[in-house]
Amino acid sequence: MSATHDTVSHALARVARVHRAAAGQLLRSLGLHPGQELLMMQLWDHGPQPQAQLIERLGLDASTVTRMVQRLEQAGFVRRRRSDTDRRAVLVEATAAAQALQEQVVQAWRELEELTLRGLDDSERAGLAELLSRVEGNLGRLG
Template sequence: MAQSTPENEKGLTEAAQEATVPVPAAAGGGPISHTIFRLARLHRMHVGHLLRRVGLYPGQELVMMYLWELGPQRQADLVRLMDSDAATMTRTVRRLEQAGFVHRRPSPTDKRASLIEPTAASHALRREVERVWSQLEDLVTAELSPDERTAALLTLERLEHNLAQATADLAGADHARR
């Protein structure tokens, strides 16, 4: 297996090199994809550690961010905003409700729907969640210049766009086959 880490002269410490995993030969044709996979896994692990301190699990903070910013939402709207599925969102909302961060109330315009809204307890949590995200951003972008941060963001947005387009194309092809 080939190592995915650059050589020492690229500025990585020994500890950082030890934290990387070898790239399996079968993934050799996709080194960027393999790196994205590893980065996403480490990012989720780290944010999970930081969020546990404030009583949340990864993903729950994103639901709360939308609720804080947009106000009460139907669960179906949260599914769309988060690009999630109904079952996952049901579990997430249930856990947030059990933790006292959201509550449901009937929708005044749709008798079949209920609105999910943040509680006072969740509003008290907002600063902590913002602090966690700032801390994570600082950690992820440590030692990057402002220009490098901008370039990284633009590159990641381009990669996201490429995958979103490919996903839309697959969905269109699947729909056409039916």
């Protein structure tokens, strides 16, 4: 493997780590951990949904989403209940407390986006988004 590939892979790992840390810092005051806001955004955007659908939409393994839902439930942000139409399915829904957080989470996400892209012009931002999308596609082919 060439040094360029090593450098890019290490850079991606470092960026992912500091991005997650920055997200954590912004979300901590809201009572959320990084990744939990993505689950909450799914619920805010699509309403109550089966836990299996959240697993699929988030692209995470079942045990990770189960732990995330349990922690959000303990914090009072989601509740789980059996589906009225499919008793085997567990629906996850946002609580009133979570609904009250929505705008603050959106604002934290905007702040993270601006912090992440600070100093990049519109063309660079678009180019970065395109490149990251392609990299994601490349890596997604492994699974």
